[in-house]
């Protein structure tokens with residue numbers, strides 16, 4: 355496959371290492387969305403005419419593709435949302451708000467994304483549930499042992515990322531879920547950084563709820579997926595009401611809602627986005643998920659060994675699998691490093707990466723993050739490593 | 755100022771900033787300033803006495819431009835009256851906005867006279883001094 359041909363952004367003379375924020379899009383995704391807008395633009399579900407049926411088929415076809423991608427039992431377990439954040443909020447407010455009681459405990463970690471912490475904080479403020487943190491190892495990873503140690507008779511939910519967006523560590527979620535289920539604990543998986551990057555099989559892993567975003571796996575922004583096991587999802591009370599999700603409403607006492615998944619998709623959905631997600635899944639399947647994972651892993655090893663040979667660079671997550679390298683340049687603020695690299699058209703992210711609780715663990719607030727995807731090359735890595743060999747990064751970042 | 759001099763001045767003030775560390779003294783006014791578009795974050799303390807700025811302190815994490823400009827601003831503004839200080843700040847802002855300004859008045863802050871070429875950095879160059887400005891305006 356020639357990624358340069360497929361990804362217009364790979365021809366812009368930039369080195370893109372901010373895939374954790376959002377990935378680049380192949381032409382096939384853009385084309386699929388264009389095709390909808392140019393050739394059969396109309397609404398789904400509501401049509402009595404040919405192109406509307408075509409929209410409906412395309413939209414529902416993507417549900418099938420998502421089902422296959424994550425190996426869900428049924429496509430009724432796949433709900434389209436606006437992204438991971440939306441999905442996680444629906445899980446917390448639509449399901450757990452109605453199931454938890456005061457003093458029940460939720461287990462999270464300090465390396466979660468804001469989207470998997472803030473909804474829980476708000477729910478805690480609202481109803482007095484407690485939020486506890488699974489301790490991280492010295493490599494900032496999660497182990498089953500530490501999960502077991504954190505569980506109490508009050509623990510009702512574990513809500514963690516499959517892969518974190520700061521360190522890139524892959525959590526042993528299958529083992530965690532198996533243990534949790536033996537103790538009647540439900541597990542919410544934030545799959546924003548894992549779906550489309552490594553294999554995610556909701557049946558094999560026995561995941562209760564899963565959230566992910568299309569834009570982190572080649573798809574468009576503003577669309578994502580909420581997966582839940584049918585019986586759980588069926589008890590998720592809609593957080594939005596309106597068109598498309600009801601059957602009839604004669605009066606406020608006589609309302610009838612549709613079945614899953616439609617009752618959770620109120621209003622006109624992001625049809626073009628969903629169609630784009632379908633094309634993204636096709637592309638990922640063509641490349642192959644194992645191939646994606648191996649390519650990212652080996653490039654990560656290559657970057658780490660290159661950076662380790664530079665005395666003024668500190669890498670924070672050397673011993674962690676995954677496709678993220680987190681580093682700082684000695685005595686240079688992370689943002690200055692990012693601005694310096696930008697002069698060489700190398701895009702990396704600086705900051706706390708929306709995981710503000712992690713600073714307690716790392717002892718450092720801000721880092722630079724290199725996040726890799728399969729279309730990144732050794733040439734990209736060499737450009738980055740060479741730029742970072744410079745001993746005057748601080749001076750050259752100033753732009754004066 | 756030539757580029758080497760500017761850089762040296764900025765780096766010196768970044769690495770050894772003036773008055774870093776808060777006093778937590780109740781006679782000081784206090785404010786937090788952060789950049790929503792990036793990761794700079796300062797706590798600032800200011801004390802006025804007899805109509806003059808007696809002391810300014812700060813703490814926090816920020817980039818080289820934000821930290822150094824904070825340090826240089828502190829050096830210039832301590833000892834100035836409210837009006838003098840606000841005038842200096844206005845001239846500095848004018849420089850960043852490519853408007854006419856009095857070079858002599860803003861002393862070492864001339865080191866940032868090229869920052870307008872990097873729009874994303876303008877906020878860094880003003881984060882601290884605008885915090886100081888808020889505190890001066892708050893003081894009666």
Ligand SMILES: Cc1ncc(COP(=O)(O)O)c(C=O)c1O
Pocket residue numbers: 374375436437438439440467469470515517518519544546547567569708
């Ligand atoms: C681990 C993780 N969770 C959740 C999110 C939120 O995703 P979105 O902004 O697409 O809703 C992100 C995105 O940065 C993420 O990396």
